[in-house]
Amino acid sequence: MNVGPLSPGLLVSILVLIASLGAFGFWFSLDASVVSHPLFVLAILLVIFWLGIVWHLLEKNRQLREAMKKMAALEEINQLKDQLLTITSHELRTPITPIKANLQMLLSDYFGPLNETQKKSIQMVLRNAEHLDRLIEDILDVSRLEAGTMKFEYQTIDLLETIQSSVQSIQPLAQQKNIQIFHEPGMLPPLLADPHRLSQVMNNLLTNAVKFSHPGGVIRVSSRLENHEILVAVQDTGIGVSAEEIPKLFKPFSQADTSLTRRYEGFGLGLAISKGIVENHGGSIWMQSNRGSGAVVSFKLPILQVPPPLKRFSFFDTPKTGGHA
Numbered sequence: 001m002n003v004g005p006l007s008p009g010l011l012v013s014i015l016v017l018i019a020s021l022g023a024f025g026f027w028f029s030l031d032a033s034v035v036s037h038p039l040f041v042l043a044i045l046l047v048i049f050w051l052g053i054v055w056h057l058l059e060k061n062r063q064l065r066e067a068m069k070k071m072a073a074l075e076e077i078n079q080l081k082d083q084l085l086t087i088t089s090h091e092l093r094t095p096i097t098p099i100k101a102n103l104q105m106l107l108s109d110y111f112g113p114l115n116e117t118q119k120k121s122i123q124m125v126l127r128n129a130e131h132l133d134r135l136i137e138d139i140l141d142v143s144r145l146e147a148g149t150m151k152f153e154y155q156t157i158d159l160l161e162t163i164q165s166s167v168q169s170i171q172p173l174a175q176q177k178n179i180q181i182f183h184e185p186g187m188l189p190p191l192l193a194d195p196h197r198l199s200q201v202m203n204n205l206l207t208n209a210v211k212f213s214h215p216g217g218v219i220r221v222s223s224r225l226e227n228h229e230i231l232v233a234v235q236d237t238g239i240g241v242s243a244e245e246i247p248k249l250f251k252p253f254s255q256a257d258t259s260l261t262r263r264y265e266g267f268g269l270g271l272a273i274s275k276g277i278v279e280n281h282g283g284s285i286w287m288q289s290n291r292g293s294g295a296v297v298s299f300k301l302p303i304l305q306v307p308p309p310l311k312r313f314s315f316f317d318t319p320k321t322g323g324h325a
């Protein structure tokens with residue numbers, strides 16, 4: 001919005017003020033005895049009234065300019081933040097690729113045989129390098145979603161296969177905590193979607209369900225067709241979150257009550273990225289939960305005929321009501 005030195009309202013007020021003063025002066029010059037006339041008092045009041053309005057509009061104009069300046073500064077900071085995130089994550093990623101490659105070569109005895117202790121140590125370093133790589137990839141994904149540059153490769157898929165393979169890949173982590181995962185598959189029609197990105201959503205939701213569940217917990221994954229849309233839900237019996245905290249959790253770097261969840265590792269990016277991916281597919285994602293009584297994270301996907309246009313994502317829009325992200 002461009003605010004010139006004089007807004008239209010202010011300009012009109014000043015013109016009306018000048019006209020009032022002119023008319024009043026002309027009238028007074030015609031007859032000096034007019035001072036005693038009640039209309040004289042009225043004219044004075046009119047002039048004071050317009051002076052008040054002009055003063056008020058000048059003040060509003062000044063406040064508006066200050067707000068615009070602040071907004072421009074905030075916009076600049078936001079752009080700097082985006083640049084910082086993108087550049088830093090690219091730069092961090094560059095050395096990790098050769099680090100991982102060399103560790104894998106060491107593990108495969110490419111540089112000569114290693115003993116068991118050496119292998120265990122290298123495996124541990126490799127696991128940490130992979131973890132770091134995933135974190136950096138998540139930060140890059142948030143930047144891509146905000147810039148509208150995330151790539152989606154749409155194809156006709158069987159979503160049940162995508163869900164099943166995500167459930168299988170999370171099983172070792174679940175078993176470590178003695179958590180059982182049940183998948184209740186419904187009949188699903190073929191879906192036009194990016195299978196890699198939807199696996200990413202499923203992995204994020206399942207990783208959260210395992211991470212925030214107590215040992216011995218149960219996770220239920222369900223999928224069904226409802227009103228021409230596919231509905232997928234991941235339900236757990238874990239720590240849950242309070243209803244007020246839910247909307248913020250779909251924004252990047254947000255976690256529920258940080259003092260409580262800091263003992264669970266993570267950047268607070270999984271739900272934000274999942275929201276970006278699902279909404280780019282034309283769907284929606286939401287969470288239902290209460291602290292201490294588990295959580296259900298669900299998403300809906302429309303049955304598309306053609307890939308939807310790429311969305312430039314703003315994570316800081318006002319959240320929808322009713323627990324929807």
Ligand SMILES: Nc1ncnc2c1ncn2[C@@H]1O[C@H](COP(=O)(O)OP(=O)(O)OP(=O)(O)O)[C@@H](O)[C@H]1O
Pocket residue numbers: 138204208209212236238239240241249254255256257261265266267268269270271272294295
């Ligand atoms: N199933 C769940 N049960 C309880 N809390 C959850 C659950 N899923 C998400 N949350 C809350 O939402 C926060 C954000 O989740 P999100 O997946 O975005 O981040 P994260 O898991 O903390 O880190 P990251 O996914 O980046 O590794 C979590 O930190 C946690 O507080």
Ligand SMILES: [Mg+2]
Pocket residue numbers: 204207208266269270271
């Ligand atoms: Mg997560």
